[in-house]
Amino acid sequence: METKEIKAEELDPDKFIEEKVEEIRSIVGDAKAIVALSGGIDSSAATMLGHRGLGDRLRVVFIDNGLMRDGEPEQVASTFKELGVHVEIIDAQEEFFKALSGITDPEEKREAITQTFYKKVFGRLVRESGARFLLQGTIRTDIEETMAGIKRQHNILEQLGIDTEKEYGYKVIEPLRQLRKDGVRKIAKALGLPKEIYDKMPFPGPALATRIIGEVTPEKIEIVRKATTIVERELENAHAFQLMAILHQDRVTGMRNGKRAFGLQIEVRAWDSVDATKATPTILHPNTLRRLGDRITNEIPEVVSVTYNIASKPPSTMEAI
Ligand code: XMP
Numbered sequence: 001m002e003t004k005e006i007k008a009e010e011l012d013p014d015k016f017i018e019e020k021v022e023e024i025r026s027i028v029g030d031a032k033a034i035v036a037l038s039g040g041i042d043s044s045a046a047t048m049l050g051h052r053g054l055g056d057r058l059r060v061v062f063i064d065n066g067l068m069r070d071g072e073p074e075q076v077a078s079t080f081k082e083l084g085v086h087v088e089i090i091d092a093q094e095e096f097f098k099a100l101s102g103i104t105d106p107e108e109k110r111e112a113i114t115q116t117f118y119k120k121v122f123g124r125l126v127r128e129s130g131a132r133f134l135l136q137g138t139i140r141t142d143i144e145e146t147m148a149g150i151k152r153q154h155n156i157l158e159q160l161g162i163d164t165e166k167e168y169g170y171k172v173i174e175p176l177r178q179l180r181k182d183g184v185r186k187i188a189k190a191l192g193l194p195k196e197i198y199d200k201m202p203f204p205g206p207a208l209a210t211r212i213i214g215e216v217t218p219e220k221i222e223i224v225r226k227a228t229t230i231v232e233r234e235l236e237n238a239h240a241f242q243l244m245a246i247l248h249q250d251r252v253t254g255m256r257n258g259k260r261a262f263g264l265q266i267e268v269r270a271w272d273s274v275d276a277t278k279a280t281p282t283i284l285h286p287n288t289l290r291r292l293g294d295r296i297t298n299e300i301p302e303v304v305s306v307t308y309n310i311a312s313k314p315p316s317t318m319e320a321i
Contacts, residue, residue: 138155138177224266242270267309
């Protein structure tokens, strides 16, 4: 598939869709394909392109890695059901937590997630179903940041010299790799996806694991999941490109019930950005910040400190890991 960038302003969505649907059909031929749907804009657009091109020969799976936001797997399945697409939820929580156990280095965590996702879970699904292709929503920014050595995006394989057919037993198809987020939004809209998807905040493939500094455990995921729900709720009208709650590893002294509590810290990040290559912190009202701090410390007893990030990307990156 073509790799040259198509800028959002140059994009003709209907023509792009027609071309990619045709390309997917011709690559897959009579074989079967699987798509890795996470419910984000990119994988949702890739799923609809595949669905248009392949119909029932496309198996749509949502991998429940245990790292998603509250209620996410069920919500994604129900949105796609309304679009006539059946989504299978695959419970792989144990495998992911096992792979992440004891790992603290950010890039090693990303690598563990990649291997569990592509080698173990998809390797198995592909073998079971006889599919020969994996369709996925990789976009240009994912490729660039990985190639620049900034952050290994979980979905970059071929570009790093990985022969997926040899290593995992299937070929990867990436119909969106010429686009950035703003281009994908146009495609998603033209594909008839609902506003809740084409306007959806980006959410990374490695999910809440990118928001835990240090080892990822089910207990820490639960804390960051609760904080994420609060942040997304409280800031839903802030018009941010992306919102996140990050759980720090260092503890600080706080107090609970008049006694010392050496507790956890949550960092809130809200970003203004167009395509995620650069970003600045969203200006929030002091009362909003105070309400966030109160809700997080009241509703999550383990947390005694809440901070708001004021650094821009670069030199920051958007996710902490
Ligand atoms: P960073 O942290 O690199 O994030 O500044 C830029 C954008 O990319 C998202 N992101 C990812 N998306 N797989 C993805 O699908 C990943 O491994 C990944 N890492 C970061 C991030 O949420 C932000 O929108």
